[in-house]
Amino acid sequence: MSFKAVAEVDASTGLVNAPGFEFVKSQCRICHSGSLIVSQRLGEKDWVRMIRWMQEEQGLWSLGDLEEPIVRYLTKHYGISKN
């Protein structure tokens, strides 16, 4: 029998618990729940665009050094080539 490595989902947020999770957990659930994130599938450029939109229109702050690991996390776990 073989099992595919499945990333563990954090029960309190619904988000995959993997590198970058802590940043998304702390930065991305202040205005809305993690389920908005989980239900999206975007490529890297579109994740960045989404962040820019929230920064320009919704009052999201600059993520600074956290942006890179956050975008990497989002693209890896909620990207278009992954289901």
Ligand code: HEC
């Ligand atoms: C300052 C407030 C704020 C923060 C912080 C925030 N968002 Fe948002 N976000 C919004 C608003 C407002 C909406 C649109 C309203 C809604 O759909 O509830 C939204 C919508 C979304 C959506 C759904 C868009 C759609 O088309 O349905 C996603 C995905 C998302 N945010 C991801 C993130 C991620 C990832 C982060 C962390 C980097 C984040 N948000 C942090 C305000 C914020």
